[in-house]
Amino acid sequence: MDNVTVFCADQPSVRALVQTCEDFSKASGAKVNCGKSETLLLWTGTSSVRQKIGLWSLRDLTIEGKTLVLRRYFQSCSTWPKHGHLWLRSAGPITRAVFNFIWGSKMDRVKRSVMYKAPCKGGKGVPDIPNLLRSFFVCNCIRQMIMGKEKDSVGSSMSRFFLLPLWRSLGWDKWDSSYPYNWNTPWFYLDVTKFVREHQLEEVKPDLWKPKTIHKLIRAKDAMESIPGLPADTVKVVWGNVSSDSLSNKHKDMSWMAIRGGLPLRTFMHARNLCRYRHCPRCIIYEETSLHTFWDCQFAQVLLDALEHELKDCVPRNLLTHHAVLYGLFQGTHTEGAIQEAWRLINCFKDVLWYFTNCLILRRERMTIQDCHRLVHSLFRDYNIRDSLEEEED
């Protein structure tokens, strides 16, 4: 017997294969020619992905930082396009590993469909693994189908054999009864048709079928995340403010989560049976929501009063609203520089309030207004240091 190829799913099946070969050679007297046989490792499974991501989870990274790590890692995965359909089944476990890494637990705090959106649309730009893997396989099929047409290559014939109705509907192939066609298409080839229809990619020209381009096209169709009570134009400005480069990554995360509801506040924890009370730990009367924590709470108002002197150059205290604190929408006419300063200061203020809440709940430590004021100052000074360092680099 010559030219036998055996696919093994895991280590036990390799062991079973070796055993079968030995039994066969004992019974028949024929032997496997080890000199001519070779093994090929096609796929290392999801464990390698988990291991790579796991190394980064030891560091104290923000969501912004983690997303950057993930994007870089998945861009550099060169084996994915080659064994596209083998990876498709791993989309679920890899996605779970990705979100475990982002949230540090099995519980998602914000919907995944929102996380996939670009920051300017209210998301975090997390790589959409299922669609990324599918687009790798689809693009590979299409490239082989188009590029290999003249050469009559194996890849082209395979994709034609399984996907003829799709190619015909896209106008890339004719029905030729002299070529064989399979009516019983495997699931991963059926998924190609589903992918094209699902994302309405029928109009895309053949030369644009590259994973990156297709991914961009899919993401471009994402709708902007709305914010209750704000018109669409203003929402766009809010997401711009939240993902502004003038903020540090930590502050970007905090202001985004304060709007999206990802902060582990008591109302959030109570809804998930993780906390007994729903009330603000500082004033005990009202429910702890992000609006209460950063604006309505008595403590927040007192701290804002204390910051009046710092704020007065950019924004008068009496014009400050909850829109300014949560969304960075400052009333009246201001210069761009003043708005940036005020937004940074407000984010330092939110950071300190959040730190205060955590100290109170976790360590039962109560900070004074003076402590908080000093902390806001030191955080704001970090921004000034960052600016001067950047200027030096330029």
Ligand SMILES: [Zn+2]
């Ligand atoms: Zn309160």
